[in-house]
Amino acid sequence: MPYYRVVGEIPRKRHTQFRRPDGGLYSEELMGEEGFSSDSSLLYHRYLPTAIVKSEAVEPPGSTDLRPNLPLAPRHFRTQDLPSGGDLVAGRQLLAGNGDVRVSFAAATEPSELYRNSMGDECVYVQSGRVRLESTYGALPAAEGDYVVIPTGTIHRWVPLGGEVKALTVEAAGHIRPPKRYLSKYGQFLEHAPYCERDLRAPAEPLIVEGGETPVLVRTRGGLTRLTYRNHPFDVVGWDGCLYPYAFNIADFEPIVKGIHAPPPVHQTFEGPNFVICSFCPRPLDFHPEAVPVPYNHHNVDSDEFMFYVGGDYTARKGSGIDVGSISLHPAGFTHGPQPGAVEASIAAVKEGKTTANELAVMIDTFRPLDLGPAALAAEDSEYAWSWVR
Numbered sequence: 001m002p003y004y005r006v007v008g009e010i011p012r013k014r015h016t017q018f019r020r021p022d023g024g025l026y027s028e029e030l031m032g033e034e035g036f037s038s039d040s041s042l043l044y045h046r047y048l049p050t051a052i053v054k055s056e057a058v059e060p061p062g063s064t065d066l067r068p069n070l071p072l073a074p075r076h077f078r079t080q081d082l083p084s085g086g087d088l089v090a091g092r093q094l095l096a097g098n099g100d101v102r103v104s105f106a107a108a109t110e111p112s113e114l115y116r117n118s119m120g121d122e123c124v125y126v127q128s129g130r131v132r133l134e135s136t137y138g139a140l141p142a143a144e145g146d147y148v149v150i151p152t153g154t155i156h157r158w159v160p161l162g163g164e165v166k167a168l169t170v171e172a173a174g175h176i177r178p179p180k181r182y183l184s185k186y187g188q189f190l191e192h193a194p195y196c197e198r199d200l201r202a203p204a205e206p207l208i209v210e211g212g213e214t215p216v217l218v219r220t221r222g223g224l225t226r227l228t229y230r231n232h233p234f235d236v237v238g239w240d241g242c243l244y245p246y247a248f249n250i251a252d253f254e255p256i257v258k259g260i261h262a263p264p265p266v267h268q269t270f271e272g273p274n275f276v277i278c279s280f281c282p283r284p285l286d287f288h289p290e291a292v293p294v295p296y297n298h299h300n301v302d303s304d305e306f307m308f309y310v311g312g313d314y315t316a317r318k319g320s321g322i323d324v325g326s327i328s329l330h331p332a333g334f335t336h337g338p339q340p341g342a343v344e345a346s347i348a349a350v351k352e353g354k355t356t357a358n359e360l361a362v363m364i365d366t367f368r369p370l371d372l373g374p375a376a377l378a379a380e381d382s383e384y385a386w387s388w389v390r
């Protein structure tokens with residue numbers, strides 16, 4: 001994260017004696033990325049963050065099998081057809097993945113257990129519902145349209161605030177950050193960036209939970225483990241630094257528009273290892289008098305394009321069966337573009353006075369092929385590949 005934040009009580013100088021009201025020392029913990037060479041935060045615990053009493057292996061909930069997109073085809077998956085239930089961690093239904101990223105869908109109704117993903121950062125896009133992310137950094141409420149970015153190793157849990165929470169979860173094998181080109185040399189958002197520090201929300205006060213032995217589900221490259229801590233890990237009285245979970249709402253993304261069609265990099269929101277996340281938001285239509293206001297056919301030879309349609313209407317996909325909740329996967333090896341008739345329809349709509357593109361979608365472009373997960377295969381509309389000849 002690019003900016004410094006202080007929450008709760010901390011000592012004036014780091015690594016100095018900081019005492020509890022009973023005279024004992026608070027336990028200082030550094031959470032830091034890339035060894036000691038990147039962003040970090042210092043947390044002050046009431047109890048030792050090292051005190052564990054048990055370690056047990058855990059079988060992964062549900063199937064995590066991935067299979068190649070073979071025979072190669074553009075695909076349409078309907079998350080609308082996936083079951084509801086479970087929580088936002090164990091209830092993830094795997095859609096697609098590769099060595100860099102895994103993307104799942106959840107329609108959660110229950111609180112998750114405490115969870116620590118030590119393989120990489122997570123970005124959870126809340127499609128609908130209200131939820132609270134509780135972590136050692138404090139609580140962070142989130143709702144429809146929020147991206148919630150959780151740094152590697154953060155102990156947290158998801159608590160739905162009444163009703164179902166639908167979300168797309170992105171698990172990276174590394175860090176998820178704002179694109180470098182949006183930031184100054186020292187990390188401040190630049191004026192041309194489509195969002196800035198004021199648009200980001202983070203925990204504002206400590207979250208203390210008194211409790212004895214507490215299990216935490218830990219994901220590492222080796223698999224899943226349940227570590228039991230002697231004391232509840234939510235015992236942090238204060239922290240400071242540049243590493244913490246934060247939320248950013250897609251409605252705060254300020255679209256960048258051109259007279260003629262602008263390509264997806266203008267929609268980029270985050271970057272991860274070998275993938276990007278983009279936000280397609282409502283915006284003025286391309287305004288050149290001769291503009292074609294839908295995308296041209298394109299073949300991004302190095303990318304698979306995974307697009308989650310979360311709102312609005314999709315002129316370019318009319319007649320394809322794609323609706324709110326749908327996901328299209330346009331893989332490398334296949335040229336994709338608007339459905340037949342969409343180009344003329346978009347030009348006619350402008351003549352009739354249409355001035356805005358009313359679309360809302362979250363796109364993940366990966367630079368290595370995406371394999372298909374069990375949830376995608378279970379919710380596939382197998383006719384989509386032939387929709388350009390209908």
Ligand SMILES: [Fe+2]
Pocket residue numbers: 298305330336
């Ligand atoms: Fe595309």
